[in-house]
Amino acid sequence: MTNWHPQIPDGQGPLYIRLADRIGEDIATGTLAAGSKLPPQRDLAYDLGVTVGTIGRAYAVIRQRGLVSGEVGRGTFVLGSAPGSHLEEDPKPDLDREMRNPNGNGGASAPSWLQGAMSVPKDTAFAGTRISVPAPEAIRFDSTSAPEIGQAEAICRLTAEITRDAAYDIASYTRTVPDSWREAGRIWLSRSGWAPPEGSIVPTTGAQAAIMAIIAATTAPGDQVAFEELTYSSIARGAALSGRRPVPVARDEEGPLPEDLARVCAQKHPKLLFVMPTMHNPTVHLMSARRREEIVAIARQYNLWIIEDEVYGSLRDTDIAPIAALAPERTFHVGSLSKSVTAGVRGGWVSSPLSHAQRIYTAHKMLTGGISFLLAELSARLVLSGAASEFRTKILAEVTARQTLVREHLGTYEMETAPEAPFLWLKLPDPWLSGTFKAAAAAENVLIDDEDEFKAGRSGKVHHRVRIGVTNPMTREETANGLKVLQDLLEDNCVCYDSFE
Numbered sequence: 001m002t003n004w005h006p007q008i009p010d011g012q013g014p015l016y017i018r019l020a021d022r023i024g025e026d027i028a029t030g031t032l033a034a035g036s037k038l039p040p041q042r043d044l045a046y047d048l049g050v051t052v053g054t055i056g057r058a059y060a061v062i063r064q065r066g067l068v069s070g071e072v073g074r075g076t077f078v079l080g081s082a083p084g085s086h087l088e089e090d091p092k093p094d095l096d097r098e099m100r101n102p103n104g105n106g107g108a109s110a111p112s113w114l115q116g117a118m119s120v121p122k123d124t125a126f127a128g129t130r131i132s133v134p135a136p137e138a139i140r141f142d143s144t145s146a147p148e149i150g151q152a153e154a155i156c157r158l159t160a161e162i163t164r165d166a167a168y169d170i171a172s173y174t175r176t177v178p179d180s181w182r183e184a185g186r187i188w189l190s191r192s193g194w195a196p197p198e199g200s201i202v203p204t205t206g207a208q209a210a211i212m213a214i215i216a217a218t219t220a221p222g223d224q225v226a227f228e229e230l231t232y233s234s235i236a237r238g239a240a241l242s243g244r245r246p247v248p249v250a251r252d253e254e255g256p257l258p259e260d261l262a263r264v265c266a267q268k269h270p271k272l273l274f275v276m277p278t279m280h281n282p283t284v285h286l287m288s289a290r291r292r293e294e295i296v297a298i299a300r301q302y303n304l305w306i307i308e309d310e311v312y313g314s315l316r317d318t319d320i321a322p323i324a325a326l327a328p329e330r331t332f333h334v335g336s337l338s339k340s341v342t343a344g345v346r347g348g349w350v351s352s353p354l355s356h357a358q359r360i361y362t363a364h365k366m367l368t369g370g371i372s373f374l375l376a377e378l379s380a381r382l383v384l385s386g387a388a389s390e391f392r393t394k395i396l397a398e399v400t401a402r403q404t405l406v407r408e409h410l411g412t413y414e415m416e417t418a419p420e421a422p423f424l425w426l427k428l429p430d431p432w433l434s435g436t437f438k439a440a441a442a443a444e445n446v447l448i449d450d451e452d453e454f455k456a457g458r459s460g461k462v463h464h465r466v467r468i469g470v471t472n473p474m475t476r477e478e479t480a481n482g483l484k485v486l487q488d489l490l491e492d493n494c495v496c497y498d499s500f501e
Contacts, residue, residue: 004032005047016054020061027067027078038068038076064237069435069450079439139482142447143472144422145343149394154387155345155378162377174373177203184380185349188388189335192318194325196333196351202360203376205368206346207311207336212238213364214332215272217356218305219244224270227456228256232281232309235274236456248456255280255287258294265302272305277323278313282454282467284421289320296327306331314340315396315420329353337379339422340392347379396420402470402479409483413490422471428464429490437466437489446485
């Protein structure tokens, strides 16, 4: 435990933001070394004469900035920001806590991975906050973008055609939506016997921009937005940043629990529900037809809008009808090219209820500045030429091959995965904790996501899991090397943190 106590700087802005900025400065200057444990929230609140809520919000901000990590109820620790890129002289961290060694050597020294994780990395300073820069050689299992399988040749050819055919459109702002863009979206989003209705398609700059536009168009600041307790938390954080209030809903292996969703609707009155029914991130789960019908019934009862995120769903074939087919009057069906064709093109579409298509278009334009003609035209031509479908087939084959590597290296451990899934949800064996395993992997230049990255809000529930994406590495060999590192960590009889708070 460190004896550090900050002074909250005077100035404008919320107290918790000023406190978060001060903590960031102390980390950047080395006053708080990597590996240092921050004081418990109640203790720091007492020392500074502020509420526990203020400390909690400040700690949440610095966690989102990538400065600290920890698990609810166990403690908050300063992270290194650039795995594998340490200063020449590594200061020894102040870890005033007991450590245990399964081999019984007294815990005299931490293993090499822990020493590396606690050393002070090189940073880039910006406006008082550190910007994390991963080492160039790091294996990125913290992303699930489509793997490289030769997309560049088709993209180069189509881009050349666009620059030849539409020089004026590229030079100007996009003020209209060609029918071809809508047709491409209708084709790409169609699935399981369902096709978006005419007039419902809104082209967007990727799925996240689409979802934020939907939130802006259907809710107002202060409104509640319902999320599964485990979810793609960037959307929940984006909603909070825009003044909406995320509210978690309990889930099981099929998705939101109907009884808890009904309770939340009755007590909290959310305006919107965000779900990923066909391939849930991070659990890979598939929502059954019956559960979709139950969700729709509750949504109708409480006048709830639904965002159906099918970004990963494009990789999974299923006969189950999408929610948009069951409730077209209240469902926004979102898809993109990022996981199954190419992430860099930023192509996405929304099938909106007809009543809100123009609102979504306007909200998207206001939030993003407007869609890029070049990228939207390229996305449309990829779909209409058949190239996107061909790439999806090749990418599915590549994903399946990489999942074979997963089984070879991690097959003895409990996990949620599927042959067509670009990630897996790994259950960690004792004594590993999610945050410490992430730190251990980072010290070996392998970047993964701990479970905190997928929590919609503060939660005392601990899953002891990490998400490992396998599609971002350039080659299968690099994927195998990263999986071997994780395998060795799991099998190593190493020193691990016993407990935090």
